[in-house]
Amino acid sequence: MEEQSLKDVYASLDADASLVYVVPLIRYSNKDSDYLYLLYKELIEHQDYTIESLTAIQHYKLILQVFQNQGAILHYHWLEFQSLKSLLGMPWKLLCIFIFVTFGGKIVWTIHNEVPHDRKFLGFHRWLHPVMARWADALHVHCRRAANIMKEKLKVPDHKFFICPHPSFPMKQLSKETAIQNINDFYDCHINTEVPKLLMFGNISSYKQMGEIAQIILRLPEPAKLIIAGPVKKGHKKIYKQLVNLQQTSDRLLVIPHFIQEEHVAWFYNATDLCVFNYRDILTSGGVHLALSYKKRILAPDKGCISELSSHPDVRLFTPDDPLEDILLQEIQRNRHE
Template identity: 35%
Template sequence: MKQIQSIEELYTGLIEGPGESECEGEGDFKGKCNGGSTLFVVPRIRYDVRRSDYLYQLYRPMLSSDRSNPSGHLDGVMNHSTPLTVRSLSFWEHRLLLKAVFQAPSRSLLHYHWFEIQDLRSLAGMVWKWFCLFWFRKRGGKIVWTIHNRMPHNPVFPRLNLVMRRWLASVSDRIHLHCREIADDVQEYYRVDASKIVVLPHPTFEARILERTTALNTLSQTRNLPINPKDTLFLMFGQISHYKQIPPVCDLFAAMKGAEPLAESGPAGGTEQQAESDPAGGVYRLLIAGPVKKGQQSVLRQIQTIADHSDNIHIIADWIPDEEMDLLFSASDCVILNMKEIWMSGVAMMARSYQKPLILPRTGCLPSLNQPGSSSMLHFFSDHKELTDAIQQFRRPT
């Protein structure tokens, strides 16, 4: 296992020089005979939400410009320090892997993310993905796989998911993880040698931090939310999905019935009665913001039912553009995560980028976020009682 500090180091030693038989490339691959190689990335880099896109932030140090072709993915942009072209692919563009590996196998590198079966449609798609990856590897292409979580969220066909993911782990030249703490689990679960594992921390995000009151007022007006600056606003951000366990958090806020937190910073503690009697305090509010994940409408209905009977729970079940993300995080006082089976969270890294306190589970890579100087910003829990205590004891700094 090796710890690295930059995305470029992840590919060191995986690209060889072109042989004479590879000097016949055309079109997308004609640059390979001049020393260039192609790094294929799956899935596509999302330029429409680049500040909140994990892939864009991960590969950003390798990109020499922000140019993208009309289809929305990076194509032909070179890093000036290394002769490497980054090309992100959609599902159907997996065919380009076959074209590349038959023309220039030693100059073709694939970095794969989120290799999983989520429903019947993705089961059919897995056949095509496996076919392309099988021939890519058989013809000499190199593969790097980032394992984001032990298994997919809300998986169907768990046994088949495990078989396919173990296959990809076996043919990958490198396995990328976000922290050392999960390496032993990966070795045992995916049956890979430690020499394959490379640790590179999760990227941070580009945060545009706004003044809290201004952001809160703007958000309240644009989304018609009854929130005032004295309130303490907790945020659950990202796709609305079963694995995020949003309903139990909604139940906690519904039970508070508008309890007022202390408005001044200080040691955690105090009782609900103290909070309610504090004249400078506001209301504990929970804001849930993000689109509903495909097939998870039942989760939205469940939390909407709770919100309909509570005046301190608010839901924005929409896709959130980068500009509104600035408003949400700048206006919020604390971000809550309540997943059980998770190794790493992009939302946790967003909260850190916006310098927001976090209430989060003690699992996977998340405890590794507890670096010197950050302990007051991170409130870990291991069970429902600790989650409840962390929420009730949180105090918003004035």
């Protein structure tokens, strides 16, 4: 299985197509941090295809497109729901997709997760995802390991998969002192420049098991600062409250429960010494790729595409059987001696 560009895959599916529908919406206002924009950036800038992202309501365009016999490709991402509200919109989406594929429309589906991170409505998703895999003409993954995992789960042949690597994120270099000062001033906090700083960046969510890392940091014999920065994901207030309670007992933990503006992302990565990931389950991690872009030391679970980073000099992987507390202590001590 070789790596392929999206352009080559689209051309192989429909050489006459000039339009690609993308679901969900591309955030053009966040060109340095939006995964979808970065994935399609080259196609957008070179105008190889017209890239149009669709809302749920706009799925009707798929039906119009095939009945007007105009060449278009649908590139879908995720295809999951975590609330009753989003569930109500699923029949409409599936109807439009079904009509599109029945009348000759070509579909590329990017598989990001083995199962939804929140693990809600798992029975329905276990039915839905194999159906989508059969409808799709090509299945996009970011690494070979993901293809090996998902071909067994979805019961589809190997030839349907193609690898197009995860896009890299632009890096903005700042001195550590400036980055820390910016965070302290804007978020009204106090980060000590002297102690090692660990970062868990992104949505505050249970599957990231942030509470476990926070509890370990609080009891380590070596001082360190764990910064957790990102909005609280809907339905995950319990883990947020746990983190707030821990923060009140120690200055080793700083929780910033807000959406981090794109221009502030560089502050956090330039300020930190170690990026920590503790996913319960993961197939592809945008957070790891963001940390790699900033050339940060990374501690992450040996799961999914992350496993392919085992030989990377800045990445240390761990398994569920490894002593995570000892590993964190070793990484902090390593930082002190550098």
